Amino acid sequence: MIVTQALDVVLLLLLVMTAVAIARVKDLFATVMLSGIYGLLSASFFVLMDAVDVAFTEASVGAGIFPLLMLAVLSFVGRYEADSKRRVALPVFLLTLVSGAVLLLATTQMPAFGGEDTPAQQHVAVRYIEDSPQEIGIPNMVTSVLASYRGFDTLGEVLVIFTATIGVVVVLLGVVQPGKARSLPADEDMADHKVLRIVGKMLIPLILLFALYVQFHGDYGPGGGFQAGVIFATGIILYAMLFGLSNAQRVLPMPLLRGLTALGVMIYGSVGVAGLLAGGNFLDYSVLASDPVSGQHLGILLIELGVGVTVASSMVLIFYAFSLTTSSDGSVER
Amino acid sequence: MISHLPILQVVLPLLAAPACLIFVRARSIWLFTCLACLLTFGISVALFLHVSDVGPLSYEVGGWPAPWGIEYTIDSLSSYVLLLVSAIAAVVILAANSSLGPELPERQQPAFYVLFLLCLTGLLGIVATGDVFNVFVFLEVSSLATYALIALGRQRQALWAAYQYLIVGTIGASFFLVGIGFLYALTGTLNMSDLSERLVEVEQQQLLAVAFGFVVVGIALKMALLPLHGWLPNAYAFAPSIATTFLAASATKVSLYLFIRLYYGVFGAETVDALLPVSIVFLLLGIIAVLAASLVAFRQSDVKRMLAFSSIAQIGYMAVGIGVGSTLGLQASLLHLFNHAFIKGALFLAVASVVYRTGSSQIDAFRGLGYRMPWTMAGLVLASLSLIGVPLTAGFVSKWFLVLAAIESGLWVVVLIVLVGSFISLFYLWKIVELAYSKSDSEASRNEAPPLMLIALWVLVIANIYFGIDTRLTVGASASAAATLIEGAPW
Numbered sequence: 001m002i003v004t005q006a007l008d009v010v011l012l013l014l015l016v017m018t019a020v021a022i023a024r025v026k027d028l029f030a031t032v033m034l035s036g037i038y039g040l041l042s043a044s045f046f047v048l049m050d051a052v053d054v055a056f057t058e059a060s061v062g063a064g065i066f067p068l069l070m071l072a073v074l075s076f077v078g079r080y081e082a083d084s085k086r087r088v089a090l091p092v093f094l095l096t097l098v099s100g101a102v103l104l105l106a107t108t109q110m111p112a113f114g115g116e117d118t119p120a121q122q123h124v125a126v127r128y129i130e131d132s133p134q135e136i137g138i139p140n141m142v143t144s145v146l147a148s149y150r151g152f153d154t155l156g157e158v159l160v161i162f163t164a165t166i167g168v169v170v171v172l173l174g175v176v177q178p179g180k181a182r183s184l185p186a187d188e189d190m191a192d193h194k195v196l197r198i199v200g201k202m203l204i205p206l207i208l209l210f211a212l213y214v215q216f217h218g219d220y221g222p223g224g225g226f227q228a229g230v231i232f233a234t235g236i237i238l239y240a241m242l243f244g245l246s247n248a249q250r251v252l253p254m255p256l257l258r259g260l261t262a263l264g265v266m267i268y269g270s271v272g273v274a275g276l277l278a279g280g281n282f283l284d285y286s287v288l289a290s291d292p293v294s295g296q297h298l299g300i301l302l303i304e305l306g307v308g309v310t311v312a313s314s315m316v317l318i319f320y321a322f323s324l325t326t327s328s329d330g331s332v333e334r
Numbered sequence: 335m336i337s338h339l340p341i342l343q344v345v346l347p348l349l350a351a352p353a354c355l356i357f358v359r360a361r362s363i364w365l366f367t368c369l370a371c372l373l374t375f376g377i378s379v380a381l382f383l384h385v386s387d388v389g390p391l392s393y394e395v396g397g398w399p400a401p402w403g404i405e406y407t408i409d410s411l412s413s414y415v416l417l418l419v420s421a422i423a424a425v426v427i428l429a430a431n432s433s434l435g436p437e438l439p440e441r442q443q444p445a446f447y448v449l450f451l452l453c454l455t456g457l458l459g460i461v462a463t464g465d466v467f468n469v470f471v472f473l474e475v476s477s478l479a480t481y482a483l484i485a486l487g488r489q490r491q492a493l494w495a496a497y498q499y500l501i502v503g504t505i506g507a508s509f510f511l512v513g514i515g516f517l518y519a520l521t522g523t524l525n526m527s528d529l530s531e532r533l534v535e536v537e538q539q540q541l542l543a544v545a546f547g548f549v550v551v552g553i554a555l556k557m558a559l560l561p562l563h564g565w566l567p568n569a570y571a572f573a574p575s576i577a578t579t580f581l582a583a584s585a586t587k588v589s590l591y592l593f594i595r596l597y598y599g600v601f602g603a604e605t606v607d608a609l610l611p612v613s614i615v616f617l618l619l620g621i622i623a624v625l626a627a628s629l630v631a632f633r634q635s636d637v638k639r640m641l642a643f644s645s646i647a648q649i650g651y652m653a654v655g656i657g658v659g660s661t662l663g664l665q666a667s668l669l670h671l672f673n674h675a676f677i678k679g680a681l682f683l684a685v686a687s688v689v690y691r692t693g694s695s696q697i698d699a700f701r702g703l704g705y706r707m708p709w710t711m712a713g714l715v716l717a718s719l720s721l722i723g724v725p726l727t728a729g730f731v732s733k734w735f736l737v738l739a740a741i742e743s744g745l746w747v748v749v750l751i752v753l754v755g756s757f758i759s760l761f762y763l764w765k766i767v768e769l770a771y772s773k774s775d776s777e778a779s780r781n782e783a784p785p786l787m788l789i790a791l792w793v794l795v796i797a798n799i800y801f802g803i804d805t806r807l808t809v810g811a812s813a814s815a816a817a818t819l820i821e822g823a824p825w
């Protein structure tokens with residue numbers, strides 16, 4: 001008990017220090033690395049709170065894909081912050097202080113975290129914990145809630161990722177002239193990095209395999225489409241960085257990725273419509289098979305597949321979009 | 335079939351958005367989007383008729399009963415706003431193909447329609463759902479689509495405007511989420527009607543006040559209630575004209591809907607006001623917004639920006655209606671929410687036509703347009719009259735109800751504010767009209783807007799006049815919605 005509390009304090013202090021450092025540092029490369037560290041610290045904190053699924057997502061997104069994508073952005077905008085006269089926005093600072101103080105004040109009245117008799121444990125959670133093994137039939141009740149009880153929220157989240165991807169790609173398309181885009185890093189740039197390439201060749205298949213494991217293991221342990229998609233994308237992006245974007249594009253061309261991003265949402269939505277056609281409500285998986293529990297299994301498998309497809313292809317697509325708009329000397333093509 | 339309509343209302347545009355990518359040419363995608371918007375509008379009409387004849391509809395998504403699963407609830411208020419948003423989308427999208435022509439390179443156009451549908455999906459989802467976390471998810475969908483739509487504007491400032499809004503909007507959404515988080519910690523539920531029942535038993539009043547405060551501030555940011563309006567003028571001025579038209583007519587309205595739903599329907603106005611002075615703050619901020627934003631609008635030389643400030647003022651009227659605190663006041667807000675969507679839709683569409691022909695939305699571009707684009711300018715004049723609140727227009731009806739509500743509550747200052755605000759709007763709109771009908775030195779050859787833009791504009795203008803004369807739909811629906819909300823029964 002004392003140990004976890006001490007760990008809480010240490011982790012939170014580190015989080016605060018990292019956040020302050022992110023705000024102060026002028027070197028954007030350092031900012032990106034620090035935000036990766038921030039992601040990893042948050043993930044560790046979530047583990048301490050027994051939220052392993054969230055921790056897994058945070059680790060793969062916050063510490064994994066986010067720094068990678070931000071590096072692609074840096075190759076686009078340059079490494080250092082433009083020297084601007086910094087105005088200390090006092091009102092903003094005060095507002096932040098006030099909101100922070102109010103939040104602190106509020107936490108004093110919050111029900112104890114993890115307390116047995118708190119509303120969060122006593123109301124809807126009871127059914128999720130006690131009945132989901134019979135109703136859904138899978139051991140990981142986080143997946144039961146995300147994919148079935150509140151599956152419509154998850155469809156919305158996939159839609160959020162789809163929206164963000166379309167937005168990023170189309171906005172970048174407006175910044176660059178067509179036909180002028182060159183790719184970075186070019187094959188030649190990395191050809192000398194033999195060690196990186198060989199280690200990459202060894203790691204990439206394992207990363208992709210691990211992604212598939214996470215994808216299909218989500219019913220039994222922490223994991224699922226979001227984490228798997230991100231891990232899968234990391235493997236592809238690593239390949240693109242080490243072996244050149246043109247090689248990566250031969251495997252996964254941009255139009256295919258764009259189609260896949262949409263396909264994932266369509267898979268998820270179609271499972272919902274299938275529920276309608278089978279006589280149930282939208283996203284009712286129980287009617288998909290003769291036995292409700294196997295229907296739930298089938299539904300969750302399919303929607304997780306949709307999530308994985310959209311997430312993986314979105315991440316790679318965003319990476320492509322940034323990389324294709326930069327030239328090798330880091331200046332922006334106009 | 336009718337029982338599945340609540341979810342189809344949202345799922346249809348939701349699935350149409352990724353399905354757009356089947357097509358290659360921008361024109362086919364536009365036609366497909368038009369079809370999707372028309373069907374969505376059809377569903378909202380069916381829902382509205384069903385709710386007003388039979389009563390509220392509830393839908394258990396995934397077959398899980400509330401509060402364990404996500405519930406969709408369509409009552410008189412939500413069906414009224416669903417009807418509004420999908421009608422605006424269906425009309426505006428007609429004009430999109432022409433309007434985008436000179437404003438957006440063709441290779442970016444397909445994504446515009448996808449984002450438009452996603453934005454529509456998000457807005458409809460916020461209105462249809464009966465679950466506070468589900469609200470957040472669809473708020474994110476609509477917000478992200480909005481940021482991208484704004485960034486597609488021709489000028490480089492569009493990127494900056496979108497970025498500004500992205501930062502501010504994300505803060506708003508985070509505030510909302512923090513508030514929801516506290517409410518979940520206090521009650522253990524996210525379902526709206528369940529939440530409203532369980533909130534009564536909450537003992538931690540201080541935490542409850544913080545939760546309400548965060549939710550209200552978050553929504554007020556998205557609603558652009560003064561002084562949280564900073565993102566709006568740039569966003570409206572630099573976004574592609576057709577995106578501005580859709581957003582001005584629908585996005586802030588949905589945020590206002592969300593506020594009304596939570597404040598009256600879920601939290602209970604009296605419960606909130608016992609902890610936080612929300613209604614007084616809304617009354618004061620609304621009054622300041624009407625006066626200040628109208629005056630600022632008068633000083634603008636860009637018509638899009640002028641109308642943007644006018645929108646902030648109009649949101650002020652809606653806030654005043656809520657601040658009055660009576661059933662009649664709430665009804666006035668709901669009426670203005672509806673009518674103002676048609677007013678601003680028509681005005682911004684007229685400006686979009688001007689941008690199409692002249693390439694500019696500066697006020698100087700309007701010189702002599704009354705002769706070169708007579709139909710467009712006639713539409714603009716009629717919509718302006720509605721904004722000012724001339725009798726026999728929709729704008730008059732909502733302002734009339736606001737004045738009635740103010741008199742009923744003895745708030746004479748509000749009556750005065752409505753009159754002063756209307757006068758200022760008369761002055762700034764007159765600036766445009768006067769220029770449009772002054773003879774320009776260049777020869778005045780007729781150069782009217784493309785037919786589809788004109789049709790869309792005139793549908794909105796006729797709606798302005800229709801809802802100014804036949805008020806059965808708007809007054810009836812808003813009266814029953816306001817009465818239900820004030821009674822405190824959530825659905």
